[in-house]
Amino acid sequence: MPRISAPTVALHRSAQQRALLDAARSLLAETGRPPTFAALAERAGLARPSVYQYFRSAEDLLRAMVEDVFPRWSATVTRAMDDAPDGRGRILAYVRANLELVAEGEHALATALASVGPAGAVAEGSRAMHDELLQPLADTLGTLGVSDVTRSAELINAVVNSGSRMIESGTPLEDVWASVQELVTPFVDRFAPGLAAPADGPPAAGQRA
Missing domain, CATH: 1.10.10.60 (Homeodomain-like)
Known part of the structure; x- marks a missing residue:
């Protein structure tokens, strides 16, 4: 020992x-x-x-990695949203934090893990992560008065997924973020009028405004 x-x-x-x-x-x-x-x-x-x-085995190791990687992603995004000053900022922080994690290589790691890990553990972990990630976003959309919270959350997540693929293909994070802001900000402003966005958007994940 x-x-x-x-x-x-x-x-x-x-x-x-x-x-x-x-x-x-x-x-x-x-x-x-x-x-x-x-x-x-x-x-x-x-x-x-x-x-x-x-x-005990290689499968046991991979299962532990699934249980470790996915919740850490969710916790990082949740912290970024909690640091935002209002509902509008929470939504933009959700998007930004996810894109930052992709730029840091976490998404590639999760994808690699999904491709080699035990199917049951990875599928279960992926579903749990998806639900955990969407819940605070859905809660915020509901607070802002969005009528179809589930559909809106999925659509925002689709924008995040598209931006993620661009980053993994080599597009700089800030270029993707600028385009994503142009898409998401007008939607958010419909439900949070009068809350003007800073010129450079919300603070980076983990930083307070």
């Missing part, structure tokens, strides 16, 4: 598992393939047998 480097065994195991998941994310992003336990152990600086103390 590796030397304990935390105050308790539980904290030690949590830290080691976090290190293994981060190493697995890095390897998947680099290769697009599921990391082998040998490569994972080398990247994390552990003996190969130690990996089996945390993950």
Whole structure:
């Protein structure tokens, strides 16, 4: 068993598992393939047998990665929306935060994970992520008085998906963001009149206005 480097065994195991998941994310992003336990152990600086103390099999590892990657995306978007000053800003922050995550490579990682992970776990995780992401957007649209919240949320998400594909194809984030603002802002302004947008849009995800 590796030397304990935390105050308790539980904290030690949590830290080691976090290190293994981060190493697995890095390897998947680099290769697009599921990391082998040998490569994972080398990247994390552990003996190969130690990996089996945390993950029983390659499928177990991938399932843990699904459970780790998708909720982190949702949490990042939710934080960005919570930092916005009003409903109008929350919607634009939702779009901006998603596009920033794509630009940082998180979407490519999630896509790679979906292509190699166990179908059941990935499908379930994807559905949960989709629902988690849309819920705060739908709640905000409802607060603004949008009549068909579900359809409007899906349409805004479609704009996000199109922008994501542009970014992954090489279009700079700020170029995509400028075009997305032109599409989304007039819609939002219909329900939040008098709230003029700053020239450069809402603050970047994670920054307060």
